[in-house]
Amino acid sequence: MEKFKKTTSTVVPLPIENVDTDQIIPARFLKATNKEGFGDNLFADWRYNKDGSPKADFVLNNPTYSGSILVAGKNFGSGSSREHAAWAIQGYGFKVVVSSFFADIFKNNALNNGVLPVVVSPEFLSEIFEATNKDSKSTVTVDLEAQTITNNSNGKSENFEINAYKKECLLKGLDDIDYLLSKKGLIEKYEASRTIVY
Amino acid sequence: MSKTLFDKIWDAHVVSTVENGPTQLYIDRQFCHEVTSPQAFNGLRARGLKVFRPAQTTMTADHNTPTIDQDKPVKDPVSRHQLDTFAKNAAEFNMPIYYPLGHKKNGIVHVIGPENGFTQPGMTIVCGDSHTSTHGAFGTIAFGIGTSEVEMVLATQCILQARPKTMRITYNGKLGKDVTSKDLALYTISKLTTGGATGYFVEYAGEAIRSMSMEERMTICNLSIEMGARGGLIAPDQTTFDYVNGREFAPKGEEWDEKLAYWKTLKSDEDAKFDMELVFNAADIQPMITYGTNPGMGMGILESIPTLEQIDEAGRISFQKSLDYMGFSAGEKLVGKPIDFVFMGSCTNGRIEDFRIFANYVKGKKKAENVTAWLVPGSWMVEKQIREEGLLDILNEAGFQLRQPGCSACLAMNDDKVPAGKYAVSTSNRNFEGRQGPGARTILAGPLVAAAAAVTGKITDPR
Numbered sequence: 248m249e250k251f252k253k254t255t256s257t258v259v260p261l262p263i264e265n266v267d268t269d270q271i272i273p274a275r276f277l278k279a280t281n282k283e284g285f286g287d288n289l290f291a292d293w294r295y296n297k298d299g300s301p302k303a304d305f306v307l308n309n310p311t312y313s314g315s316i317l318v319a320g321k322n323f324g325s326g327s328s329r330e331h332a333a334w335a336i337q338g339y340g341f342k343v344v345v346s347s348f349f350a351d352i353f354k355n356n357a358l359n360n361g362v363l364p365v366v367v368s369p370e371f372l373s374e375i376f377e378a379t380n381k382d383s384k385s386t387v388t389v390d391l392e393a394q395t396i397t398n399n400s401n402g403k404s405e406n407f408e409i410n411a412y413k414k415e416c417l418l419k420g421l422d423d424i425d426y427l428l429s430k431k432g433l434i435e436k437y438e439a440s441r442t443i444v445y
Numbered sequence: 446m447s448k449t450l451f452d453k454i455w456d457a458h459v460v461s462t463v464e465n466g467p468t469q470l471y472i473d474r475q476f477c478h479e480v481t482s483p484q485a486f487n488g489l490r491a492r493g494l495k496v497f498r499p500a501q502t503t504m505t506a507d508h509n510t511p512t513i514d515q516d517k518p519v520k521d522p523v524s525r526h527q528l529d530t531f532a533k534n535a536a537e538f539n540m541p542i543y544y545p546l547g548h549k550k551n552g553i554v555h556v557i558g559p560e561n562g563f564t565q566p567g568m569t570i571v572c573g574d575s576h577t578s579t580h581g582a583f584g585t586i587a588f589g590i591g592t593s594e595v596e597m598v599l600a601t602q603c604i605l606q607a608r609p610k611t612m613r614i615t616y617n618g619k620l621g622k623d624v625t626s627k628d629l630a631l632y633t634i635s636k637l638t639t640g641g642a643t644g645y646f647v648e649y650a651g652e653a654i655r656s657m658s659m660e661e662r663m664t665i666c667n668l669s670i671e672m673g674a675r676g677g678l679i680a681p682d683q684t685t686f687d688y689v690n691g692r693e694f695a696p697k698g699e700e701w702d703e704k705l706a707y708w709k710t711l712k713s714d715e716d717a718k719f720d721m722e723l724v725f726n727a728a729d730i731q732p733m734i735t736y737g738t739n740p741g742m743g744m745g746i747l748e749s750i751p752t753l754e755q756i757d758e759a760g761r762i763s764f765q766k767s768l769d770y771m772g773f774s775a776g777e778k779l780v781g782k783p784i785d786f787v788f789m790g791s792c793t794n795g796r797i798e799d800f801r802i803f804a805n806y807v808k809g810k811k812k813a814e815n816v817t818a819w820l821v822p823g824s825w826m827v828e829k830q831i832r833e834e835g836l837l838d839i840l841n842e843a844g845f846q847l848r849q850p851g852c853s854a855c856l857a858m859n860d861d862k863v864p865a866g867k868y869a870v871s872t873s874n875r876n877f878e879g880r881q882g883p884g885a886r887t888i889l890a891g892p893l894v895a896a897a898a899a900v901t902g903k904i905t906d907p908r
Contacts, residue, residue: 265739269856269878270879277509278480278527280526280530321640322639327856328574328589329591351609351643352590352591369759410466410607411464423594424492424597424600426463427600427605430460430469431601433460433469443567443704443707445473445501445567
């Protein structure tokens with residue numbers, strides 16, 4: 248996994264609530280057996296017409312907006328557990344997703360792919376939307392080390408939460424499997440100690 | 446210290462705790478299907494790893510499979526490649542429990558788990574599928590995971606998880622006549638919204654739950670994820686033990702007695718503290734339908750869609766977008782609206798009891814001509830039971846055909862897609878935009894409302 252670095256970027260605003268993982272990547276694109284290429288179909292049904300041409304009114308097709316930070320309405324990533332949603336977001340080039348609320352499974356999947364979900368207050372979220380609306384070149388800075396997010400258009404900052412272990416994983420580019428493999432001895436000891444075994 | 450049911454099972458599976466971090470949790474059983482596992486097996490290959498405990502994983506193909514002509518080669522080459530990859534992974538990693546397409550134990554992962562006795566009280570269960578919460582009906586900690594986590598469990602039989610908060614939802618009294626457990630679940634989600642239980646593991650309790658069959662309990666636990674919960678569970682009781690007893694992978698003889706004694710301890714202590722408690726009256730629940738594009742947008746079948754003024758200001762854009770997609774208006778009643786498709790099946794309502802309810806309602810009636818009905822059993826075992834109980838004759842007589850098992854139109858990865866703009870009354874779990882096919886409009890309901898819609902051709906109160 249790539250190491251997560253401090254990021255300053257313009258943002259892509261998606262002020263819609265309850266964006267579920269079927270919207271992020273529709274099921275018919277889940278037939279692949281590798282992790283590559285999902286970025287092309289990120290938000291496919293909102294992004295493309297039936298004939299594959301881009302829908303002009305969707306934000307990813309609007310050249311005004313770009314950047315490595317996606318900002319979305321509350322309850323982002325609900326529904327299906329498909330990690331393909333995280334692969335699509337990462338594959339498209341997003342490094343951070345900002346929202347006032349995330350669904351649990353998506354949050355884990357994002358973290359396991361080096362994409363940082365940042366939870367902000369509803370006010371902070373609407374201020375980012377306002378700033379981007381006014382000036383699409385306005386930027387946001389995400390500093391994982393300091394656990395702060397800054398709206399550079401008004402200078403306001405908020406702290407965000409992340410558990411210390413996951414933070415270290417992202418900063419060092421380590422994944423959970425490395426950690427678990429280092430605990431094989433403990434796992435075997437646990438198995439031997441059980442009285443009820445399934 | 447007194448403990449909740451969740452605490453008891455969780456604590457029994459803690460291998461270690463990462464400092465300032467998650468718990469290393471031991472997993473008793475993993476279920477794998479063809480869509481969310483190939484990248485996990487690739488990961489093992491890339492690291493040169495074996496599967497740590499192959500016998501603790503059950504593999505079945507279900508998501509990306511046709512529901513007709515399963516004995517013939519799968520037509521879509523991309524789907525066929527995914528199924529072939531699944532087979533190759535099962536063989537290469539020496540996985541002893543593998544049910545490919547057409548196998549008599551094949552079916553939807555959350556249907557075959559319980560019916561073969563893989564699912565037992567007190568277990569931890571994971572699967573790369575959010576409806577893994579279904580297995581919680583047996584008093585298990587069962588939850589959906591991503592593919593990276595599937596890989597972790599294959600490699601180490603463990604997962605790193607933050608301990609969720611606990612919630613108890615108690616339903617006092619009994620459900621009304623012709624109100625199903627699906628209605629109870631949709632009612633609950635409509636009250637909590639799709640994010641209302643995020644961060645929690647939910648225990649369902651109360652008289653209405655106690656009096657339910659295992660099939661009904663599975664429907665409720667299945668839908669836990671639709672209110673954002675990590676999972677849902679129900680304390681095991683005699684109904685649970687009777688269901689598990691005698692199934693192929695269930696314990697036998699002395700082992701059964703030993704496990705049963707343990708299972709009987711699996712309930713929340715009387716003074717156990719939950720982080721949140723909610724109470725509903727079962728009698729308040731009506732047959733439910735959804736009107737929008739997430740499962741929280743539900744209402745009693747005779748009620749009206751909320752008006753714009755009744756919606757939070759921040760949510761109005763999303764609300765209106767959702768109604769526009771569905772072709773409905775704020776404040777509108779839906780009863781009597783014509784529909785085009787009925788989908789009966791899925792891990793939510795694809796079990797034998799659901800087909801009994803459906804068949805019982807359509808008996809002696811005829812399918813409406815304007816309706817295309819897809820009846821898809823959750824597994825080959827369910828299919829067999831439908832035949833053996835004479836339900837197939839009733840269904841055929843009423844003009845319905847039975848398809849072959851799989852996830853089918855619940856997520857429309859195969860050819861079972863509802864065309865754009867068409868209305869489908871569906872017993873599945875998600876009414877998201879495009880879920881049942883690009884542009885498809887889904888109205889979620891229980892098997893009884895689905896049966897009523899199938900014979901009248903419109904949204905109909907089955908009572």
